[in-house]
Amino acid sequence: MSQVEIKPDGILAGSASAAAKTGTVPVTLLDEGWPIVHGTVQSRDNTKYHQPLSSGPALTFSTSSTIDDKPSNVGVAQMLLTSMLGASSGGGLRSIADQASRILGFSLADSNPVSVISDKLSDGTTLLWTSTIRNVIVYKVTPAGTLEELAKYDHGWNFRFHGSYAFVGQVNGKSHFFTTDTDSLVAYTLVEGEQGGRGKKATPAEIIPIGRLALPVWTNPSGDDHLVGVTVLEDGTIVVCSKTGVLMAARVDGKGGFVLMDTLALGDFTRTSNNEVSNSISSDGQGVFIVTQREMCRVDFNPQTGRLGFKWSTIYGGPNPEWFVGRLGPGAGSTPSVTDCQKKKMVVITDGAMPMNVMWYDAETGVVAGQRKVQFAEDESGNLPTQSEQSVAVDGCKAFVVQNYMGMTTLDDEVFCTTAPSGGIVRSQIPEICRQLLPYNSNDTDLFLSRACPPALGCYSLGAAVYEINPSLKESNGMDKVTRQWTRTDRSCGTSIPLISGKAGSNAAYCVGAKEGSSQWTLLGMDLTTGEDVLSHQFYKDFGAQNIFINPFYAGVEAIGDNQVVIGSVGGVVLVTPLQGKGAATTFRTLSAQFGQDMEKGVASMMHGNLSDITMPVGATLIAAGLAVLAIMAVVLRKGHAIVSPRLPYRT
Numbered sequence: 001m002s003q004v005e006i007k008p009d010g011i012l013a014g015s016a017s018a019a020a021k022t023g024t025v026p027v028t029l030l031d032e033g034w035p036i037v038h039g040t041v042q043s044r045d046n047t048k049y050h051q052p053l054s055s056g057p058a059l060t061f062s063t064s065s066t067i068d069d070k071p072s073n074v075g076v077a078q079m080l081l082t083s084m085l086g087a088s089s090g091g092g093l094r095s096i097a098d099q100a101s102r103i104l105g106f107s108l109a110d111s112n113p114v115s116v117i118s119d120k121l122s123d124g125t126t127l128l129w130t131s132t133i134r135n136v137i138v139y140k141v142t143p144a145g146t147l148e149e150l151a152k153y154d155h156g157w158n159f160r161f162h163g164s165y166a167f168v169g170q171v172n173g174k175s176h177f178f179t180t181d182t183d184s185l186v187a188y189t190l191v192e193g194e195q196g197g198r199g200k201k202a203t204p205a206e207i208i209p210i211g212r213l214a215l216p217v218w219t220n221p222s223g224d225d226h227l228v229g230v231t232v233l234e235d236g237t238i239v240v241c242s243k244t245g246v247l248m249a250a251r252v253d254g255k256g257g258f259v260l261m262d263t264l265a266l267g268d269f270t271r272t273s274n275n276e277v278s279n280s281i282s283s284d285g286q287g288v289f290i291v292t293q294r295e296m297c298r299v300d301f302n303p304q305t306g307r308l309g310f311k312w313s314t315i316y317g318g319p320n321p322e323w324f325v326g327r328l329g330p331g332a333g334s335t336p337s338v339t340d341c342q343k344k345k346m347v348v349i350t351d352g353a354m355p356m357n358v359m360w361y362d363a364e365t366g367v368v369a370g371q372r373k374v375q376f377a378e379d380e381s382g383n384l385p386t387q388s389e390q391s392v393a394v395d396g397c398k399a400f401v402v403q404n405y406m407g408m409t410t411l412d413d414e415v416f417c418t419t420a421p422s423g424g425i426v427r428s429q430i431p432e433i434c435r436q437l438l439p440y441n442s443n444d445t446d447l448f449l450s451r452a453c454p455p456a457l458g459c460y461s462l463g464a465a466v467y468e469i470n471p472s473l474k475e476s477n478g479m480d481k482v483t484r485q486w487t488r489t490d491r492s493c494g495t496s497i498p499l500i501s502g503k504a505g506s507n508a509a510y511c512v513g514a515k516e517g518s519s520q521w522t523l524l525g526m527d528l529t530t531g532e533d534v535l536s537h538q539f540y541k542d543f544g545a546q547n548i549f550i551n552p553f554y555a556g557v558e559a560i561g562d563n564q565v566v567i568g569s570v571g572g573v574v575l576v577t578p579l580q581g582k583g584a585a586t587t588f589r590t591l592s593a594q595f596g597q598d599m600e601k602g603v604a605s606m607m608h609g610n611l612s613d614i615t616m617p618v619g620a621t622l623i624a625a626g627l628a629v630l631a632i633m634a635v636v637l638r639k640g641h642a643i644v645s646p647r648l649p650y651r652t
Helices: 073-089 091-104 425-435 448-456 599-607 618-638
Strands: 059-063 116-120 126-131 135-141 147-154 166-171 174-181 184-191 206-214 227-232 238-242 246-252 258-265 282-284 287-291 295-302 307-315 337-341 344-350 357-362 368-373 393-395 398-402 464-474 480-488 499-501 508-515 522-527 533-538 557-561 564-569 572-578
Touching: 073 091, 073 448, 116 166, 116 174, 116 557, 116 564, 126 166, 126 174, 126 557, 126 572, 135 174, 147 184, 147 206, 166 227, 174 227, 184 227, 184 246, 206 246, 206 258, 227 282, 238 287, 258 295, 258 307, 282 337, 295 344, 337 393, 357 398, 357 480, 368 464, 368 480, 393 499, 425 448, 464 508, 499 557, 508 533, 508 557, 508 564
Parallel strands: none
Antiparallel strands: 059 572, 116 126, 126 135, 135 147, 166 174, 174 184, 184 206, 227 238, 238 246, 246 258, 282 287, 287 295, 295 307, 337 344, 344 357, 357 368, 393 398, 398 464, 464 480, 499 508, 508 522, 522 533, 557 564, 564 572
């Protein structure tokens, strides 16, 4: 990989700081498919492609993973999902995760692709890049609408920070995959294989790492910081942001190597002490938008000087933001979304208050343009708890907001979980199982595992709504008027990042979630103007291990073409396409069917909690015991998911 000498001030040794004098080239994004997380550098989660409708062609889907779906594996699948949350620390939970994977015939290493990034080739072929718990993988979308694995690169086990945010950029006309790996920005390229013949040996395609740039030691002296966000600026400069609020600007040298241009610590400029960042960053032109646990910020990169400059910050939250169940951190739960409304550039977030507000900021000044308390119930003046961990999908003046609130410090009793009937003994076990994950967090203040545990077990909250800002009308306080256009309390988007297709003919918001009371994960579409259903594509007829693994678990719904959707899930990449020719809709197609050995022995061991061959601390033993109860009871759900009656959205 290319190495670059740097000085402590972040300037390339022996060179001027301006990008034009470093011999670097710009990184550009193709205006096709889904080239970067959240679809655009503005993080709009909005596509120009027409998306599926119930009135359109029948749909089918393919997945990158294989799972043995026999009835006894339902509980094993749940054991895997919960144990993998704490598996990064090794020990008992890692042993459970590995054993459960073998039983299911499932590759743990290929699980949890949060972002799936497309690369449209000149011949019309679509490649899909992603980073999983252990691998960087490239898939090809075949003409039949299936997934073909082209190549895989082992980046090492990383259960938590394995490249959730990424993009495919063009460097001198060649595609590179840029992502983050703990404290480093990394670039990969795909080397095509050769077919062979006439005495020449065939060679497979190969993913090659070509560049790596770590946070400089002076910004990360403890070595504990890690990168969480990445974006590309108008001049082709890459900017990344760390959890502690350190920004790093870099350019590429034409071969994939990085040249560090500058660094900036938000803590040197912001007005509050808590500068932690838990989501990605967005950009527009040369401006970078970052939301910390208490402030909305803008930093600009000057291409003439090669320097980052702090522009503004606006405090939105109180001094001690809460970390609620279902959230991945306190404060705002959304990557900033940049939108254009009546010729005004605005940045949109939800603020993490209780109940939360949807906020619009003037992108140039940081002044709050408008805000509104979010309520999903019919009474929009109420104070019911609302929270969101998902970015706000935007379309002009409209903002699509979803509900992720599941409890203050423990899972609320009324929250529905796909794996457990409400009010039953199985459902009552889930809060305790999640509490037992607390010792597996990185420190005493880290609640990540226990807060993310209920969504891993399929728990979801009901609520989706569209709010709209109107700069032509003013509230009594002088802010732009914000109104709720519609709301749904019978639909859930799970923890999936929504997608908007504003193109005429679809004009809808999409997400992977469920209908009220249903245990079946479903691709949902709601009309952006009225809130009425335009799509309901249930992936599986019955509840089983396959359905469990289509849990979106904080991943995105992404458009790669007309009526083509790619979804990240716990189980792997899911591709939804129109059904071609004859056949049944919602057909499950996989790459292979290689299952692990000793399956029957493993099932019997795990189903009865007889894990004597695994050395576990007390916490892991209690988790295993609780999950054994889930395993024994969950089979009941295979035919027992609720019948859902339709309900019209509330219009306000």
